[in-house]
Amino acid sequence: MPRPLNDIVSEPRQRMFHKVVVANRGAAAARVIRALRKLRIRSVAVYSDADRNAPYLAEADESFALGPAPARASYLNQDALLEIVRAARADAVHPGYGFLSENAGFARRLAESGLCFIGPSARWIDEMGHKTHARALMEARGLPVGRGSGVLPADSAGIVAAARTIGFPVLVKPAAGGGGIGMLPAENEGELIKAAERARSLAQRGFANDQIYLERLLVRPRHIEFQVVADRHGGVRALFERDCSIQRRHQKVIEEAPAPGLVRAEADALGERIAATLGELGYDNIGTVEMLRGADGEYQFMEMNTRLQVEHGVTEAITGVDIVALQIRAAAGERLTECLPERVEIHGHAVEARVYAEDPERFLPSPGPLTVYRPPVAEGIRVETGYAEGGIVTPYYDPMIAKVIAWGRTRPEAIDRLSASLREFAISGVKTNIPALLKVLHADSFQAGDVHTGVLGAIMAPPTAAMAK
Amino acid sequence: MARLEIKSEVNGIIWKIEAAPGSRVSEGDTLVIIESMKMEIAVSSPVSGTVGEILVTEEQPVAQGQAVAVVET
Numbered sequence: 057m058p059r060p061l062n063d064i065v066s067e068p069r070q071r072m073f074h075k076v077v078v079a080n081r082g083a084a085a086a087r088v089i090r091a092l093r094k095l096r097i098r099s100v101a102v103y104s105d106a107d108r109n110a111p112y113l114a115e116a117d118e119s120f121a122l123g124p125a126p127a128r129a130s131y132l133n134q135d136a137l138l139e140i141v142r143a144a145r146a147d148a149v150h151p152g153y154g155f156l157s158e159n160a161g162f163a164r165r166l167a168e169s170g171l172c173f174i175g176p177s178a179r180w181i182d183e184m185g186h187k188t189h190a191r192a193l194m195e196a197r198g199l200p201v202g203r204g205s206g207v208l209p210a211d212s213a214g215i216v217a218a219a220r221t222i223g224f225p226v227l228v229k230p231a232a233g234g235g236g237i238g239m240l241p242a243e244n245e246g247e248l249i250k251a252a253e254r255a256r257s258l259a260q261r262g263f264a265n266d267q268i269y270l271e272r273l274l275v276r277p278r279h280i281e282f283q284v285v286a287d288r289h290g291g292v293r294a295l296f297e298r299d300c301s302i303q304r305r306h307q308k309v310i311e312e313a314p315a316p317g318l319v320r321a322e323a324d325a326l327g328e329r330i331a332a333t334l335g336e337l338g339y340d341n342i343g344t345v346e347m348l349r350g351a352d353g354e355y356q357f358m359e360m361n362t363r364l365q366v367e368h369g370v371t372e373a374i375t376g377v378d379i380v381a382l383q384i385r386a387a388a389g390e391r392l393t394e395c396l397p398e399r400v401e402i403h404g405h406a407v408e409a410r411v412y413a414e415d416p417e418r419f420l421p422s423p424g425p426l427t428v429y430r431p432p433v434a435e436g437i438r439v440e441t442g443y444a445e446g447g448i449v450t451p452y453y454d455p456m457i458a459k460v461i462a463w464g465r466t467r468p469e470a471i472d473r474l475s476a477s478l479r480e481f482a483i484s485g486v487k488t489n490i491p492a493l494l495k496v497l498h499a500d501s502f503q504a505g506d507v508h509t510g511v512l513g514a515i516m517a518p519p520t521a522a523m524a525k
Numbered sequence: 526m527a528r529l530e531i532k533s534e535v536n537g538i539i540w541k542i543e544a545a546p547g548s549r550v551s552e553g554d555t556l557v558i559i560e561s562m563k564m565e566i567a568v569s570s571p572v573s574g575t576v577g578e579i580l581v582t583e584e585q586p587v588a589q590g591q592a593v594a595v596v597e598t
Contacts, residue, residue: 126538237563413562414562420534420535420564420566421535421536421537421561421562421564421566422535422536423535423536423537423561423562424536451535451536451537451538451560451561451562451586452538452562453562453563454562454563455562455563455564
């Protein structure tokens with residue numbers, strides 16, 4: 057059995073926050089509320105009209121209505137959130153992941169009101185949120201960064217020239233983007249111009265910023281990301297890596313820790329180097345550095361996420377560290393040395409599957425009522441969800457309804473447990489991607505640890521729809 | 526003249542209307558774009574013809590199987 061979470065994270069010395077508003081919904085909100093409860097901090101949940109019956113609201117000490125269902129009227133509505141923070145007399149906000157978690161403007165507004173944004177300082181959200189700035193920053197510090205362009209000019213000739221310098225195929229990406237939105241590959245100049253135009257429109261719509269840039273498109277890379285956590289006193293620790301190569305439409309579907317098939321000493325050396333770099337820069341809360349690893353074993357920096365990651369649970373499962381509690385304590389000013397033991401070690405292996413309300417073959421969204429919803433309960437299995445039977449999965453938010461995290465002494469044991477639990481997960485009323493998840497978990501290539509970002513596409517039918525915010 | 530009802534494949538919200546009543550469309554042209562769970566799904570005309578009617582307005586919720594437009598051939 058994995059050790060209970062937070063076994064090795066010592067008790068907080070003081071009660072640092074009085075009350076925290078959780079500015080999120082679903083599994084993220086449920087997870088943060090649980091961490092606050094453990095730290096004996098009062099929690100305030102917020103909900104849109106679509107989420108008024110969400111099961112986690114009852115777990116919070118207080119809950120406030122935020123507004124209509126569309127995210128811009130509710131979970132992205134800074135004015136409404138600030139009003140709730142004041143009304144509840146809270147002293148901090150935890151943004152979860154997604155929504156306002158990487159919004160520097162929101163972090164600044166909180167800071168200006170004397171409130172704490174539980175995340176890094178706004179300047180780090182800005183620095184890392186702009187992808188070409190982040191690449192330049194890391195390159196200057198000597199981290200490996202692949203070939204790419206700066207922000208592209210408006211004219212086609214300039215865009216083509218930038219791509220020629222890098223060499224086809226290229227990937228067009230929003231400079232202020234994230235979540236796989238607006239990322240489009242181009243094999244040649246004709247595709248490039250179309251992709252650039254479309255990426256610009258998706259970027260403007262998704263991120264209110266139409267800047268785009270190019271990266272060299274690696275063939276069959278692995279997505280390997282390094283978890284770091286930093287305090288407000290210059291302390292930074294590396295908490296190993298995760299492999300998140302199993303993706304559809306550039307969004308993660310299955311994640312695991314540690315990454316299979318790596319030489320441990322090499323992965324740890326890179327993790328330490330990343331932590332040291334962030335320490336020199338003065339980074340000051342949780343973060344994840346995403347790298348691509350080519351077939352030749354070379355790493356290149358892709359981007360840094362300045363927030364809690366959806367897939368933090370696999371790292372928790374192999375280290376016993378409660379990452380959310382650690383993040384909250386570090387944001388409150390505690391030192392990592394007070395929260396973590398000198399050595400954190402890897403125990404066993406963990407694999408997570410994201411259960412989406414979507415058609416398992418065409419990956420089309422499938423919102424609807426959860427007429428049956430019975431998450432699995434088994435040894436080594438943890439389920440994170442914001443839904444309960446009788447709830448409704450609406451079209452307003454992302455399609456994730458649950459994360460199933462399996463821990464095992466070995467990778468095969470973790471995979472077996474995950475597979476058994478997904479088969480037991482009873483869901484009716486919406487279609488889910490569980491059949492697709494099982495196909496991947498049972499595929500020889502996955503079981504052999506032969507993972508790369510093309511695995512899911514090779515196992516399943518190609519995706520048909522484009523991404524939007 | 527045949528009237529063909531074009532239906533949504535998903536539950537979602539109408540994000541954008543891309544074709545005006547009376548306009549000519551070719552097979553594959555986008556009529557409306559539906560947003561659902563952070564994805565945009567284009568509803569396109571399966572035939573060439575004239576847009577007879579757009580049956581929805583922007584920001585309106587639609588159900589799977591609901592007609593969103595009529596194309597006349």
